[in-house]
Amino acid sequence: MKEPTRWRDAGGSAPPRVRELFTSAQPTRKMTQLELARSTAQVAQIAATPVGVLPGVLAKKIVMAILGIGGAVALVVAPRVGQDVPLMLKVAEPIERVGATVEAAGSGGPAPEEPGKSGERSTEGMESRATPAASRPAPLPKKPARGSVTKKVAPPMPSPPVSAEPVMEDSITREIVMLEEARRLMATSPSEALGRVEAHAREFPAGRLAAEREFLAIDALLRLGRKGEARARGEALLERSSGTPYEVRVRRKLDEMR
Amino acid sequence: MDGVFRMIRLFPWAARGSPPSAVERPLDVVAVHAEYADFVFRSLQRLGVRPPDLDDLRQEVFLVVHKRLHTFDTGSPMQAWLFGICKNIVARHRQRAYVRRETTAIPVPETSSEGVLPSPEESLATKQARAELEELLDELDLDKRAVLVMFEIDELGCEEIAEELGVPVGTVHSRLHKARKAFEKALVRRQARLSRGGRR
Numbered sequence: 001m002k003e004p005t006r007w008r009d010a011g012g013s014a015p016p017r018v019r020e021l022f023t024s025a026q027p028t029r030k031m032t033q034l035e036l037a038r039s040t041a042q043v044a045q046i047a048a049t050p051v052g053v054l055p056g057v058l059a060k061k062i063v064m065a066i067l068g069i070g071g072a073v074a075l076v077v078a079p080r081v082g083q084d085v086p087l088m089l090k091v092a093e094p095i096e097r098v099g100a101t102v103e104a105a106g107s108g109g110p111a112p113e114e115p116g117k118s119g120e121r122s123t124e125g126m127e128s129r130a131t132p133a134a135s136r137p138a139p140l141p142k143k144p145a146r147g148s149v150t151k152k153v154a155p156p157m158p159s160p161p162v163s164a165e166p167v168m169e170d171s172i173t174r175e176i177v178m179l180e181e182a183r184r185l186m187a188t189s190p191s192e193a194l195g196r197v198e199a200h201a202r203e204f205p206a207g208r209l210a211a212e213r214e215f216l217a218i219d220a221l222l223r224l225g226r227k228g229e230a231r232a233r234g235e236a237l238l239e240r241s242s243g244t245p246y247e248v249r250v251r252r253k254l255d256e257m258r
Numbered sequence: 259m260d261g262v263f264r265m266i267r268l269f270p271w272a273a274r275g276s277p278p279s280a281v282e283r284p285l286d287v288v289a290v291h292a293e294y295a296d297f298v299f300r301s302l303q304r305l306g307v308r309p310p311d312l313d314d315l316r317q318e319v320f321l322v323v324h325k326r327l328h329t330f331d332t333g334s335p336m337q338a339w340l341f342g343i344c345k346n347i348v349a350r351h352r353q354r355a356y357v358r359r360e361t362t363a364i365p366v367p368e369t370s371s372e373g374v375l376p377s378p379e380e381s382l383a384t385k386q387a388r389a390e391l392e393e394l395l396d397e398l399d400l401d402k403r404a405v406l407v408m409f410e411i412d413e414l415g416c417e418e419i420a421e422e423l424g425v426p427v428g429t430v431h432s433r434l435h436k437a438r439k440a441f442e443k444a445l446v447r448r449q450a451r452l453s454r455g456g457r458r
Contacts, residue, residue, distance in 0.1 A: 004435075006410055017449075021394070021445075024391065039317075046287055248308070
């Protein structure tokens with residue numbers, strides 16, 4: 001079968017206006033690495049959810065809630081008082097794979113295989129598995145025998161968890177996790193969501209997801225009834241994001257305030 | 259024979275005789291995503307999803323994949339199945355009120371193809387032409403729209419389109435022909451409305 005001639009090519013039988021319109025068109029674009037990383041993180045969360053748990057239209061919201069609750073991501077702050085210890089991330093299976101995928105995407109190499117399946121896996125930069133003993137709850141203290149002298153002893157400083165090594169060094173993955181956490185909290189506790197957003201701003205003042213962070217901050221302020229601040233930040237973001245997809249989202253948000 | 263190759267493509271670990279790796283594990287949403295994320299992303303654009311909604315709809319697609327993967331017939335092409343899901347989700351998305359009334363600013367590149375900054379007039383003309391094109395494409399049904407965009411804008415060949423959509427090449431030719439007719443009619447209608455002094 002003969003291939004038809006394209007409208008915008010010479011010899012295409014298109015009316016002049018049609019040719020003009022198609023000449024101005026932009027081809028569909030590929031996903032950027034950032035979009036792919038974000039999408040991979042989201043799909044990892046979807047995969048971690050049992051199918052039966054997803055009830056139709058509410059599925060997305062539930063998945064977002066599972067982001068923080070379901071054990072995929074747990075933030076563990078190393079509890080050393082007076083020391084400047086960076087925030088550690090302890091990440092369960094799906095996100096761990098995402099971190100590795102993102103690293104692979106950055107280096108152009110293949111994504112590593114799932115642990116335990118291939119039998120060979122580099123542990124460099126990755127979290128070592130917590131031993132079963134470490135994950136068991138500590139035994140309850142025994143009652144002192146009657147008549148024995150009890151001394152008040154200061155409780156020992158909790159030692160950092162065995163697995164408290166940074167799992168994901170990739171900053172973009174970490175940014176995604178922080179902002180997804182904020183998004184998850186948005187509906188139930190906008191003040192906590194705002195806290196997460198501010199934490200992101202402190203850690204990544206010029207982060208790659210700064211625009212998304214600002215958008216979440218506006219949403220949180222709006223939910224907290226701080227409309228003035230929300231509007232001011234919304235208008236500032238609108239100025240910065242002219243011609244980007246955020247423009248429409250921010251305009252929609254500003255319209256909600258009216 | 260074609261079915262055998264397809265099975266090998268879907269289940270490479272079976273042909274190799276070793277257990278599947280995480281990436282190769284069949285019927286897993288993560289594996290499907292790894293292979294077809296970009297295809298879904300592009301399909302949604304071809305079906306007319308605007309940039310601000312792409313992220314949400316992409317997630318919806320993979321939620322459906324996760325829920326319905328057990329119903330996927332491994333003898334049929336995965337892309338056709340995914341495209342069907344994209345189409346259903348976009349059809350629902352089109353029904354939503356805010357999508358119907360919203361006109362989206364489509365970003366114009368800062369430089370022209372010659373690497374020179376376009377004048378404000380050129381920028382405006384390009385922006386208007388793209389908005390008009392989107393409006394006209396939105397009048398087509400989703401199958402025709404996708405074929406027209408793939409052929410005229412993404413410049414794919416009919417065979418490539420047929421493979422991506424999982425339909426015979428003859429169907430692509432037929433859809434393209436009908437899509438062109440429908441597009442021309444939509445343009446005539448639009449111009450008639452404009453000449454009568456309507457907004458659109």
